[in-house]
Amino acid sequence: MTWNEIDAALERHPATFGNTQARAPVFAAIDGQITDRYTEHRPDLVAMYRRRIDRALDRMESGTVTGGVRLWKFYSCSVVLQSSDGFVAVDFCEGPAAGDEVPERGEVAALDFYWRPDQRARLADLVDVSLITHANRDHFDVGLSEMLAERGKTIVAPQRLKDSWTPRGLGRHVSVPEYDTVQQVGPCEILTYDGVQFGGPYEPGTWRTPYKRREDDCPTVVYLIRMGGVVFLHCAENYERIDGWLARCTERGWEADVLFQPGMGWCPASVAAACPHVFDFRVHDLEMTHTGGGSKISVLFHDWDGFRRRRRMYCMWGEDFLVNRELLAPLRCARHGGREAD
Ligand SMILES: [Fe+2]
DSSP: OOHHHHHHHHHHSOSOGGGHHHHHHHHHHHHHHOOSOOOSOOHHHHHHHHHHHHHHHHHHHHOOOSSSEEEEEOSTTOEEEEETTEEEEESOOOSTTOTTSOGGGSGGGGTOOSOOHHHHHHHHHHOSEEEOOBSSTTSOOHHHHHHHHHTTOEEEOOHHHHHHHTTTTOGGGEEOOOTTSOEEETTEEEEEEEEEEOOSOOOTTSOSOTTTTOTTOEEEEEEEEEETTEEEEEOTTOOSOOHHHHHHHHHTTOOOSEEEEOOSSSOHHHHHHHOSSOEEEEOSBSOTTSGGGSBOSGGGGGOHHHHHTTOEEOOOTTOEEEEOHHHHHHHHHHHTTSOOOO
């Protein structure tokens, strides 16, 4: 399939459970096209990418959400949450290696795989709060952050990112979370854990805890985000065991409904232990700076049952999906001892 054919197929078959079968071959085609590090300019891919962003922005600007939260999926970990109260961006990054600099002024300008400035400005107008997990360049975006700062919007990020942005004048616009404390930030509440992505070696099969705060480790904010009556869990690439923390959050009334599943480089067993009944929304996909073009999508569709049981969804760049009370009711019922509807 060409990128235009892929785009058209996704438009015909949007992200619904009923379209799972029709979408699976489209994602197999995408995986077949993105097979290496993104090192060359591909005009047809970039044109399709920007067209999808334009369409998403049109719908974000014109649509309203009356119940629950609409998830907008963009590049890799980039998600925007929309409720009746506003918009929250999480780990927004506009393209491979584009986060480090305003892309058209930086090294990635030649790759051309990023949002146009007018697209970035439209998103900055919409977004009330930007939440950033850690200082790896596929999880933040200097271009968007500068525009948010100009508009007086809120940016939440770990201390290391705030420090690294201080020379460029952006650090003073960053708020570091008060960990383990419920905080209202714009249209959402957050409850956070001071986690870490380990850079050093570890013993296979063990929790990666011995090296916390090593020089090459990357401090990572684990976010519980409450918005529109839904609690989202974003662990990013935290390698530390957090089931104890999650259990304490549950006691405080913060039970995760939706997990942004990074699929690689994190500690899934500890989340599974504390949150066996969460809706699974995959992120950190097709991160092209990673070997092989990043995590593949089509393997997700091997788990047909996850889609059939309405426990999993995947969205491509610019697609959206509504999370509401009706979707979550079976999972919430199962969590409290009831039987999950089949
Ligand atoms: Fe990452």
